[in-house]
Amino acid sequence: MSSAVLGLELAYWQSTLIRVLAGLVAVLLLTGGVVYLYLFKFVSFMQSRLGPMEAGPYGSLQLLAEVGKWLQKEDIHTEDSDRLVFGLAPAVVLSSTFLMFVVIPAGPDLVIANLGTGIYYVLAVSALSVLGILMAGWASANKYALMGALRAGGQLIAYELPMVLAVLGVVIMAGSLNLQDIVAAQAGGEIFGFSGIGNPYILTQFVAFAVFMIAVQAELTQTPFDMPIAESELVAGYQVEYSGIRFLVYFISEFATAVAFAAVASTLFLGGWALPTSWGLSDGVMNVVGPLLVATKAVLLVGVVFWVRFSFPRFREDQLQRLAWKVLIPIALANILVTAVFKVAF
Amino acid sequence: MSNPLSDFLRDYLTVGIFGSLGFVLVGLLLFIAWLIRPDRRQAQKYIAYESGVDPIGDMWSQTQVRYYIFALLFVMFDVEAVFIFPWATQLEVLGWFGLIEMTLFIFVLLLGLIYAWRKGVLKWA
Numbered sequence: 334m335s336s337a338v339l340g341l342e343l344a345y346w347q348s349t350l351i352r353v354l355a356g357l358v359a360v361l362l363l364t365g366g367v368v369y370l371y372l373f374k375f376v377s378f379m380q381s382r383l384g385p386m387e388a389g390p391y392g393s394l395q396l397l398a399e400v401g402k403w404l405q406k407e408d409i410h411t412e413d414s415d416r417l418v419f420g421l422a423p424a425v426v427l428s429s430t431f432l433m434f435v436v437i438p439a440g441p442d443l444v445i446a447n448l449g450t451g452i453y454y455v456l457a458v459s460a461l462s463v464l465g466i467l468m469a470g471w472a473s474a475n476k477y478a479l480m481g482a483l484r485a486g487g488q489l490i491a492y493e494l495p496m497v498l499a500v501l502g503v504v505i506m507a508g509s510l511n512l513q514d515i516v517a518a519q520a521g522g523e524i525f526g527f528s529g530i531g532n533p534y535i536l537t538q539f540v541a542f543a544v545f546m547i548a549v550q551a552e553l554t555q556t557p558f559d560m561p562i563a564e565s566e567l568v569a570g571y572q573v574e575y576s577g578i579r580f581l582v583y584f585i586s587e588f589a590t591a592v593a594f595a596a597v598a599s600t601l602f603l604g605g606w607a608l609p610t611s612w613g614l615s616d617g618v619m620n621v622v623g624p625l626l627v628a629t630k631a632v633l634l635v636g637v638v639f640w641v642r643f644s645f646p647r648f649r650e651d652q653l654q655r656l657a658w659k660v661l662i663p664i665a666l667a668n669i670l671v672t673a674v675f676k677v678a679f
Numbered sequence: 680m681s682n683p684l685s686d687f688l689r690d691y692l693t694v695g696i697f698g699s700l701g702f703v704l705v706g707l708l709l710f711i712a713w714l715i716r717p718d719r720r721q722a723q724k725y726i727a728y729e730s731g732v733d734p735i736g737d738m739w740s741q742t743q744v745r746y747y748i749f750a751l752l753f754v755m756f757d758v759e760a761v762f763i764f765p766w767a768t769q770l771e772v773l774g775w776f777g778l779i780e781m782t783l784f785i786f787v788l789l790l791g792l793i794y795a796w797r798k799g800v801l802k803w804a
Binding site (some may be wrong): 345349355403405406412424425432456471496498568574582658659662663673677 | 693781792
């Protein structure tokens, strides 16, 4: 049995190889692009400075230069550290990030594995990073690291819930967990009988979108939710004992996760790779335009995350838990009920 | 044509392959770093960082129990969220009956949250 990629009949291992390599290249390119665009340039312009300018035109090769620098750093661990767990933790975090990309569709045929469980699988594997962070904090044998890891654990699980409940609103609308089905439901949907722009769920599920994006901000531990790595009180939290290339892995996975969540959000709420069905474009066209569309939407959403990150001060730990449990979860539950009533009534 | 693996399992094999890429990539980077990095060992380099002074006491210190309570609350809510997912996909079939059932279920869920709230569990410190 074979599966078709872009109309070609390929054996399983061939199509898997192509999908995995293309996926890896896309993930790393998007992550590098996002780091350059937002972390190096966007924030620099916001602070009236130029940012890196030396490596490559407009400093565009700065990230490669940084990788070269980190590779040359001595490998240091604390004397009491649990070496095995200490070494595995960055790989667990990076794996969790990669796993999220598996089901995100970029076109009618362009998905690494089109799982039926779709969004449910994304939520499950994204929670794996908590495990990696707790491993890092515990294995470092450092008080700052342990506190940072516990804070991260508490924060990630507290915001996992609003995120899951916000996604449920979309699942009710689309009637499926599969991301391709959710994209199709948005492209073929209609708002009060008008099908000209489909039904991107940001218009009909704006409450879920807002809750989801706030939860994403917290899951990414970006300011204003960066207490786990608060540099002024915890000197980088669970990352404190990591140096050189191991730190780089955390750095990469932080931004790759930002891209992953943004891609999930653009698939769930902004229509993903699809253009409205009523525009009548063929699958062949969408296989070319789709990846560009979903990448653009994802990069724009990452931009929103970073815009918030560079604009707001940090919350306190108690404010963080209060926002999750007393505001976002009740709102998300109410959103589920209202959505369900509308779905059944109309 | 006979097929040793169903498409379902093959999809998850792809997932496994892509997930293991994280470990492969980290291994590769560590290998390259091992080739080119310096290795000058000094005992002081391996002391845990504690703002520049010598670390005091046990590194695996005890922490506040409140994280544990939040974890328990999370497990409760997350398991209940798992039950909502299959209902959400089948809502069109179930109609008003399913809606009323789930309203009751979410109401009970909310009661749990309100109970935790009133008991002061959600208060930090």
